[in-house]
Amino acid sequence: MFLEARSLVKRYPGGDKPALGGVSLQVGKGEFLAVAGQSGSGKSTLLGILSALALPDSGSVLYRGADIVPAGEKARNRLRARDFAFIFQHHHLMPYLTVLENTLLPFMNQIRPISGQWKEKGLRVLERVGLGHKARSRPGELSGGEQQRVAIARALARDASVLFADEPTGSLDSQTGSGVMDLLKELNRGGLTVIMVTHNQDYAALADRLISMKDGVIL
Amino acid sequence: MSLLTIPVRYLRVKWARALLLLCVFLLGVASMTALEEVSRTIGESFERKLVSFGANILITPRRDTLRVSYGGYTLGDVTLAEHSLSLAETMRGIDSIALRGNLAAIAPKLLTTLTVGEQTVGTVGVVWEEELAIKAYWEIYGGMPGPDSVLLGAAAGAALGLKEGDGIAVGGRSLPVAGVLRETGSDDDNVIFVSLPLLQDLTGRANEADFLEVAALCSACPIDDIVGELRAALPGQEVLALRQLAESQMYSVHFAQNLTFSVSLVILITACATVFMAMLSAVSERRKEIGIMRSVGFSRRHIFSVFALEALLIGLTAGALGFVLGHIVAGYVLENLHLVDDLTPAPAFRRLGFTLTSLGVGGLAVAASAFPAWKASRVEPGEVLAM
Ligand SMILES: Nc1ncnc2c1ncn2[C@@H]1O[C@H](COP(=O)(O)OP(=O)(O)OP(=O)(O)O)[C@@H](O)[C@H]1O
Numbered sequence: 150m151f152l153e154a155r156s157l158v159k160r161y162p163g164g165d166k167p168a169l170g171g172v173s174l175q176v177g178k179g180e181f182l183a184v185a186g187q188s189g190s191g192k193s194t195l196l197g198i199l200s201a202l203a204l205p206d207s208g209s210v211l212y213r214g215a216d217i218v219p220a221g222e223k224a225r226n227r228l229r230a231r232d233f234a235f236i237f238q239h240h241h242l243m244p245y246l247t248v249l250e251n252t253l254l255p256f257m258n259q260i261r262p263i264s265g266q267w268k269e270k271g272l273r274v275l276e277r278v279g280l281g282h283k284a285r286s287r288p289g290e291l292s293g294g295e296q297q298r299v300a301i302a303r304a305l306a307r308d309a310s311v312l313f314a315d316e317p318t319g320s321l322d323s324q325t326g327s328g329v330m331d332l333l334k335e336l337n338r339g340g341l342t343v344i345m346v347t348h349n350q351d352y353a354a355l356a357d358r359l360i361s362m363k364d365g366v367i368l
Numbered sequence: 369m370s371l372l373t374i375p376v377r378y379l380r381v382k383w384a385r386a387l388l389l390l391c392v393f394l395l396g397v398a399s400m401t402a403l404e405e406v407s408r409t410i411g412e413s414f415e416r417k418l419v420s421f422g423a424n425i426l427i428t429p430r431r432d433t434l435r436v437s438y439g440g441y442t443l444g445d446v447t448l449a450e451h452s453l454s455l456a457e458t459m460r461g462i463d464s465i466a467l468r469g470n471l472a473a474i475a476p477k478l479l480t481t482l483t484v485g486e487q488t489v490g491t492v493g494v495v496w497e498e499e500l501a502i503k504a505y506w507e508i509y510g511g512m513p514g515p516d517s518v519l520l521g522a523a524a525g526a527a528l529g530l531k532e533g534d535g536i537a538v539g540g541r542s543l544p545v546a547g548v549l550r551e552t553g554s555d556d557d558n559v560i561f562v563s564l565p566l567l568q569d570l571t572g573r574a575n576e577a578d579f580l581e582v583a584a585l586c587s588a589c590p591i592d593d594i595v596g597e598l599r600a601a602l603p604g605q606e607v608l609a610l611r612q613l614a615e616s617q618m619y620s621v622h623f624a625q626n627l628t629f630s631v632s633l634v635i636l637i638t639a640c641a642t643v644f645m646a647m648l649s650a651v652s653e654r655r656k657e658i659g660i661m662r663s664v665g666f667s668r669r670h671i672f673s674v675f676a677l678e679a680l681l682i683g684l685t686a687g688a689l690g691f692v693l694g695h696i697v698a699g700y701v702l703e704n705l706h707l708v709d710d711l712t713p714a715p716a717f718r719r720l721g722f723t724l725t726s727l728g729v730g731g732l733a734v735a736a737s738a739f740p741a742w743k744a745s746r747v748e749p750g751e752v753l754a755m
């Protein structure tokens with residue numbers, strides 16, 4: 150299995166019920182999975198653990214057959230840098246970096262400047278998400294939909310194999326939201342595995358599969 | 369585009385905050401540099417002036433004396449043997465000490481009495497250059513004495529009824545009077561001065577001196593060290609520190625240096641505390657950013673580097689600019705207080721000081737931001753989910 154969760158349990162300090170109460174899940178390569186559920190049902194928590202952003206209290210996450218939970222800080226940094234990409238509801242971009250720099254942020258952790266080849270690739274993926282002309286703009290100068298596209302471009306620039314999207318259209322109007330969804334669907338057709346949280350039933354219908362969560366478990 | 373882009377862009381966007389931090393460090397470094405250069409220059413000129421108010425070490429031949437007393441009645445000391453002092457040998461000894469560079473002037477003296485006409489006068493043979501160096505307060509009516517001319521003390525000149533340009537018959541030779549000293553209130557008033565070689569010749573005491581006066585520069589070392597080295601190098605002689613004079617000289621110079629050091633320390637601590645506080649508050653403001661960087665694979669070390677580089681950039685810039693500014697201010701202050709002259713030139717721009725200051729302040733800024741940067745590196749990538 151490409152990505153698999155086994156009995157994930159996560160409890161936040163001070164919470165009376167666990168945010169995740171033993172979640173198991175399998176995602177195939179190239180699959181488009183939609184996650185629905187009420188507010189507070191544990192969707193973001195699940196996505197965070199699947200994408201190596203957070204650790205569960207118990208349970209395991211197998212990516213290409215290897216458990217990433219005990220893998221250690223270094224291995225999980227590498228997963229976040231190379232394999233997994235995340236789009237947050239509130240377009241999390243670095244406000245003082247340009248669009249191109251935000252797109253190439255994963256490569257900007259070295260003192261050595263990144264090569265022209267990567268810059269070209271960055272411009273190419275911005276072109277692909279329709280933002281070629283905004284490469285030098287700041288996130289603040291973009292609309293909400295455009296900002297989400299930058300986050301998508303960031304995933305494309307490094308050829309991520311799984312894209313996690315936590316309500317990527319949540320802060321967008323319906324027209325802009327559809328545009329972003331079309332882009333995600335198109336990328337998914339190109340082979341990208343997408344795991345997306347959404348409240349929108351129309352968007353959820355675009356996925357290959359829909360799971361619903363309630364009180365920390367999958368229904 | 370590199371790791372450096374992130375702090376550079378941040379500093380550019382938050383320019384007011386960057387400028388504030390820069391100014392705190394810059395003014396600190398500038399005042400330190402200015403204080404240091406001014407106090408060093410003043411110290412040097414002070415020292416040079418203090419030296420000219422007299423010697424602070426006395427080298428005399430060893431004397432074997434015996435105290436004669438009987439039944440509680442003291443008759444005084446009886447000198448059993450008086451060793452003479454070989455000038456060449458003594459000079460060799462003095463030249464051999466490690467702190468030779470601290471000896472500003474070495475003034476040997478030969479004492480005798482000579483008959484001038486009907487009168488007997490105390491006569492001192494001196495090396496003019498050295499003598500004039502330690503007695504800058506001498507004022508001479510007339511010209512500078514030479515190898516074959518005589519300088520008269522004020523009282524001696526009056527007693528002999530001689531003035532500048534007169535001839536004086538000494539030891540069967542007639543020598544011109546080069547000048548008369550203005551009254552000094554010291555022993556110098558009552559004697560006449562001739563050049564040491566001449567007096568050695570007249571008295572038949574070639575290569576001898578009765579004692580040497582040494583003026584040591586003591587801001588860089590305690591006088592005890594110099595005296596210790598001289599004693600070791602000159603086993604046949606007594607070396608005596610004229611302690612009070614030396615200590616007061618050292619005190620004034622050290623006072624200025626200590627003051628500079630304390631003020632600098634306070635300034636630096638203030639600057640570091642400011643950077644510490646500013647960085648710490650920036651870290652809590654920037655948790656989201658940190659989370660974003662973590663979510664795209666930045667390690668804890670990378671996050672630490674982003675913040676440390678930011679501090680380093682501020683520190684290096686402040687160190688470099690501050691040093692230049694301090695140097696300019698020091699030159700200006702010294703000029704305006706009339707503290708520079710031919711003997712004490714304005715301090716030169718020291719490249720090593722510039723480099724070390726820039727690097728040092730850069731390092732200090734990094735050190736001051738180490739804890740905030742460490743705190744930043746503890747932000748978990750999962751936190752960004754909740755923002
Ligand atoms: N950092 C946190 N600290 C404490 N409790 C948390 C934290 N994050 C989430 N929780 C709690 O865990 C539970 C699940 O939260 P989660 O954010 O996963 O829900 P969600 O399904 O994403 O909700 P929403 O649709 O509102 O985004 C909730 O009860 C929430 O209050």
Ligand SMILES: [Mg+2]
Pocket residue numbers: 192193194315
């Ligand atoms: Mg959520």
